Amino acid sequence: MFENTDKTNINELGEFGLIDHLTKNFEIKKSTTVKGIGDDAAVLNPGDKKVLISTDMLLEGIHFDLAYTPLKHLGYKAIQVNLSDIFAMNAIPQQVTVSIGMSSKYTLEAIEDLYEGIYVACEKYGVDLIGGDTTASKQGLVISVTVLGYADEKDITYRNGAEEGDLICVSGDLGGAYVGLQLLEREKMVYLENPNIQPDLEGKDYIVERQLKPEARVDVVDLLKSRGIKPTAMIDVSDGLASELLHICKQSNKGCNLYEEKIPIDPMTYDTAREFNLDPTVCALSGGEDYELLFTIKQTDYDKIKHDVDVSIIGYITEPAAGLNLISKSGQVHELKAQGWNAFE
Amino acid sequence: MFENTDKTNINELGEFGLIDHLTKNFEIKKSTTVKGIGDDAAVLNPGDKKVLISTDMLLEGIHFDLAYTPLKHLGYKAIQVNLSDIFAMNAIPQQVTVSIGMSSKYTLEAIEDLYEGIYVACEKYGVDLIGGDTTASKQGLVISVTVLGYADEKDITYRNGAEEGDLICVSGDLGGAYVGLQLLEREKMVYLENPNIQPDLEGKDYIVERQLKPEARVDVVDLLKSRGIKPTAMIDVSDGLASELLHICKQSNKGCNLYEEKIPIDPMTYDTAREFNLDPTVCALSGGEDYELLFTIKQTDYDKIKHDVDVSIIGYITEPAAGLNLISKSGQVHELKAQGWNAFE
Numbered sequence: 124m125f126e127n128t129d130k131t132n133i134n135e136l137g138e139f140g141l142i143d144h145l146t147k148n149f150e151i152k153k154s155t156t157v158k159g160i161g162d163d164a165a166v167l168n169p170g171d172k173k174v175l176i177s178t179d180m181l182l183e184g185i186h187f188d189l190a191y192t193p194l195k196h197l198g199y200k201a202i203q204v205n206l207s208d209i210f211a212m213n214a215i216p217q218q219v220t221v222s223i224g225m226s227s228k229y230t231l232e233a234i235e236d237l238y239e240g241i242y243v244a245c246e247k248y249g250v251d252l253i254g255g256d257t258t259a260s261k262q263g264l265v266i267s268v269t270v271l272g273y274a275d276e277k278d279i280t281y282r283n284g285a286e287e288g289d290l291i292c293v294s295g296d297l298g299g300a301y302v303g304l305q306l307l308e309r310e311k312m313v314y315l316e317n318p319n320i321q322p323d324l325e326g327k328d329y330i331v332e333r334q335l336k337p338e339a340r341v342d343v344v345d346l347l348k349s350r351g352i353k354p355t356a357m358i359d360v361s362d363g364l365a366s367e368l369l370h371i372c373k374q375s376n377k378g379c380n381l382y383e384e385k386i387p388i389d390p391m392t393y394d395t396a397r398e399f400n401l402d403p404t405v406c407a408l409s410g411g412e413d414y415e416l417l418f419t420i421k422q423t424d425y426d427k428i429k430h431d432v433d434v435s436i437i438g439y440i441t442e443p444a445a446g447l448n449l450i451s452k453s454g455q456v457h458e459l460k461a462q463g464w465n466a467f468e
Numbered sequence: 469m470f471e472n473t474d475k476t477n478i479n480e481l482g483e484f485g486l487i488d489h490l491t492k493n494f495e496i497k498k499s500t501t502v503k504g505i506g507d508d509a510a511v512l513n514p515g516d517k518k519v520l521i522s523t524d525m526l527l528e529g530i531h532f533d534l535a536y537t538p539l540k541h542l543g544y545k546a547i548q549v550n551l552s553d554i555f556a557m558n559a560i561p562q563q564v565t566v567s568i569g570m571s572s573k574y575t576l577e578a579i580e581d582l583y584e585g586i587y588v589a590c591e592k593y594g595v596d597l598i599g600g601d602t603t604a605s606k607q608g609l610v611i612s613v614t615v616l617g618y619a620d621e622k623d624i625t626y627r628n629g630a631e632e633g634d635l636i637c638v639s640g641d642l643g644g645a646y647v648g649l650q651l652l653e654r655e656k657m658v659y660l661e662n663p664n665i666q667p668d669l670e671g672k673d674y675i676v677e678r679q680l681k682p683e684a685r686v687d688v689v690d691l692l693k694s695r696g697i698k699p700t701a702m703i704d705v706s707d708g709l710a711s712e713l714l715h716i717c718k719q720s721n722k723g724c725n726l727y728e729e730k731i732p733i734d735p736m737t738y739d740t741a742r743e744f745n746l747d748p749t750v751c752a753l754s755g756g757e758d759y760e761l762l763f764t765i766k767q768t769d770y771d772k773i774k775h776d777v778d779v780s781i782i783g784y785i786t787e788p789a790a791g792l793n794l795i796s797k798s799g800q801v802h803e804l805k806a807q808g809w810n811a812f813e
Contacts, residue, residue: 157518161719162627163556163703164522164617169514173502176521177509178599178614180567184606211508222525222612254523261529262607267567269523269614272509282507358508374506 130230142257144231145238149245149252153217155273156251165253167218167271173279175272177208183263190314191307191322194233196335198240201266204361206248207339207414209272211359213280213347216248216272222256224265237266248341278353280418285356285375289419291438292354292428294343296387297364298403301410302395303327303334309399329391337414343434344416350427354418365408366461367417369447378441381459384452385437408449409462475575487602489576490583494590494597498562500618501596510598512563517618522553528608535659536652536667539578541680543585546611549706551593552684552759554617556704558625558692561593561617567601569610582611593686623698625763630701630720634764636783637699637773639688641732642709643748646755647740648672648679654744674736682759688779689761695772699763710753711806712762714792723790726783726804729797753794754807 136144142160151159158166167174181187181201189197202219209216221241225234245252250270310322324331339359347354356375358367364386372379386407396403419440420428428434441448447459481489487505496504503511512519526532526546534542547564554561566586570579590597595615655667669676684704692699701720703712709731717724731752741748764785765773773779786793792804 157621158626163553164520164559164615166557166624167519167521168621169519174512174514174519174616175509176512176563176565176599176614176616178565178567178601178612180569180601180603180610180612182569182603182605182610185569185604208508212511214509218521220521220523220614222523224525224527224530224610254521256523256525256612258525258527259530260527265525265527265569265610265612267523267525267601267610267612269521269565270509271519271521276502276513279511281503 130232132227132230136231138257141234145234146252148242151251152249153251155217156253159251159253165218165220169273172273173276175209175212175214175274175279176269177205178267178269179205179208181266183265188311189264190311192335194236195240197266198237199244199336201268202241202244202248203337203339203414205268205270206250206341207359207361209270210339210341210344211357211416212272212274213278213344213354213357214272214274216250216270218251218253218271219245220254220269221252222267224258224260226262226264227259248339280354280357282356282358282371283374285371285377285419285440287377287440287442288422289355289440290422290425290436291368291379291381291417291419291440292434292436293360293364293387293415293417294340294434295413295415296389296392297360297413297415298388298396298406298410299330299333299392300337300412301406302392302399302401303330303332304412305399305401306330306395307334327391327395329389330395334412337412339414340416346431352420352424352427354420357416357418360413360415360417361411363409363411363461364417365459366411369459369461371417371419372440372447375440376443378443378445378447379438379459380441380448380450381438382450385435387435475577477572477575481576483602486579490579491597493587496596497594498596500562501598504596504598510563510565512616514618518621518624520554520557520559520617520619520624521614522550523612523614524550524553526611528610533656534609535656537680539581540585542611543582544589544681546613547586547589547593548682548684548759550613550615551595551686552704552706554615555684555686555689556702556761557617557619558623558689558699558702559617559619561595561615563596563598563616564590565599565614566597567612569603569605571607571609572604593684625699625702627701627703627716628719630716630722630764630785632722632785632787633767634700634785635767635770635781636713636724636726636762636764636785637779637781638705638709638732638760638762639685639779640758640760641734641737642705642758642760643733643741643751643755644675644678644737645682645757646751647737647744647746648675648677650744650746651675651740652679672736672740674734675740679757682757684759685761691776697765697769697772699765702761702763705758705760705762706756708754708756708806709762710804711756714804714806716762716764717785717792720785721788723786723788723792724783724804725786725793725795727795730780730782732780
């Protein structure tokens with residue numbers, strides 16, 4: 124992929140030259156950004172807001188496979204997964220730092236693709252790139268992103284605020300990113316066995332995009348604000364619905380009833396899961412990487428949101444003694460367990 | 469190093485269990501920390517200060533060699549190199565996030581050592597650990613740290629404020645970390661050739677410690693404050709004196725005269741450099757990792773600092789047309805060049 128010798132070798136630029144080159148089109152847009160790239164630290168002026176900070180690391184071979192992940196998409200996704208954490212606090216992201224470790228075999232053009240994706244995501248969500256670190260890596264590609272967001276104290280939504288009777292809501296649909304990954308993995312195997320066979324992803328754009336190019340749900344944060352709803356608890360779906368709901372219940376010290384039939388699953392996700400002999404519900408519960416928002420609202424807010432097709436009400440919060448329950452389509456009650464992604468297995 | 473099978477395998481804990489376990493002794497100390505670990509993002513309340521943010525990534529095989537780097541020292545150093553960036557802005561660090569990527573072959577006890585070093589550094593400098601990410605790595609150990617600091621706008625010292633006639637100052641001594649690294653590398657080679665020969669580091673504690681366990685110079689920031697001196701420009705010495713001074717001159721659009729004979733070099737650094745047939749001045753100019761503070765002050769501040777033995781005055785700032793000059797001990801004028809560390813070479 125990176126063996127074209129017409130390309131520019133990054134060690135010709137050196138670290139500072141590379142940073143200058145890659146970041147020259149990133150303009151400062153936010154009034155809270157006093158000083159961005161180019162000193163020992165960036166300087167921010169939050170005014171009278173609270174500052175929120177979150178960080179995520181993406182490692183080659185663990186979080187992405189360059190065999191089927193275009194670098195531009197990877198840069199875009201690295202920003203999205205971080206923005207999603209700030210939206211999950213009901214806050215607005217404004218700055219990111221990006222640290223990259225990469226092998227010296229990468230050409231400048233390859234790294235430019237990565238930064239192009241970062242740039243598109245920053246532009247789309249109006250965030251400033253304000254710093255980072257760029258270094259060689261002996262092994263795979265390493266991307267570490269930190270995001271800063273701002274909110275008034277009264278607007279911040281933690282995981283621990285769910286109350287008995289609150290409705291459990293989720294945006295969009297679930298399981299697609301995981302099923303998309305299975306598809307990409309299968310086509311990679313087919314290709315490795317016979318490079319003459321072209322990948323067969325026809326008609327599967329939606330779930331492939333769910334995996335490669337997720338969108339953090341700023342629109343859901345905006346929707347809730349416009350309807351005058353402050354969620355009582357919120358988290359983004361990175362590890363799977365079950366794991367996230369358990370986080371909310373554990374931190375709020377509550378139980379839950381989650382209804383399988385209410386979990387939103389796109390028809391393509393459903394059908395493709397079946398092709399792989401996977402249970403679509405399990406894909407939604409444990410697949411992860413959907414970057415939808417899972418949140419709880421007071422019952423009195425139900426009328427404000429009931430007609431929004433992009434938000435599904437999937438259950439409700441109970442007293443802790445009632446347990447953590449998944450009610451299946453046939454009406455059976457199962458204990459809800461997080462079998463989500465464990466990076467160490 | 470990590471093959472003792474009595475130890476605890478980290479995949480038994482899972483990601484969330486591991487984070488809980490490793491961070492349970494990190495208590496929140498700062499009033500600016502509203503919410504630390506445990507939600508989608510940490511929440512900070514900076515009051516009416518400016519917020520400063522900096523980030524550094526350390527990769528196995530590039531920035532450290534576990535053959536001679538104890539994990540506890542590595543954790544300590546990872547925090548120090550980040551704190552140093554905030555001190556270099558004349559500000560006070562208060563929070564850090566730490567993201568770790570590691571092979572599943574690491575035992576829990578090994579990662580605890582790493583976090584013990586992080587803990588000691590956080591306690592010593594009074595900073596709160598407020599978040600991060602913990603993931604598997606297919607290859608080497610990856611550490612990415614982000615630090616947040618605070619300062620009044622009037623106190624922040626950028627790289628671009630040096631004026632003609634300002635004195636160039638540096639804290640401590642230079643080149644030791646680089647020469648210490650040469651020593652560690654040599655002893656590693658001797659050991660690899662014959663494991664029966666014990667490393668010979670006797671009497672070399674100082675330079676070994678400069679490499680493995682650097683100290684960010686909060687005392688210099690405090691000293692300047694107590695003397696009523698605000699540096700006109702400041703940077704920390706991570707890539708070598710030459711590279712850092714060129715950053716200040718370039719960003720301030722000035723020239724400089726740097727005097728070789730004034731560059732502070734510890735006798736052990738000097739002698740050991742000579743043993744390796746290295747020029748001690750080159751080690752100071754290009755070695756890096758000293759984490760001393762390089763700063764410029766107005767001439768009128770000279771009397772306030774002239775008796776401080778831990779601060780050396782090594783030259784002065786000139787008009788840009790005068791160029792970037794290194795005046796050797798014999799009085800010859802050379803162009804100052806950054807041959808510092810390039811991670812891509």
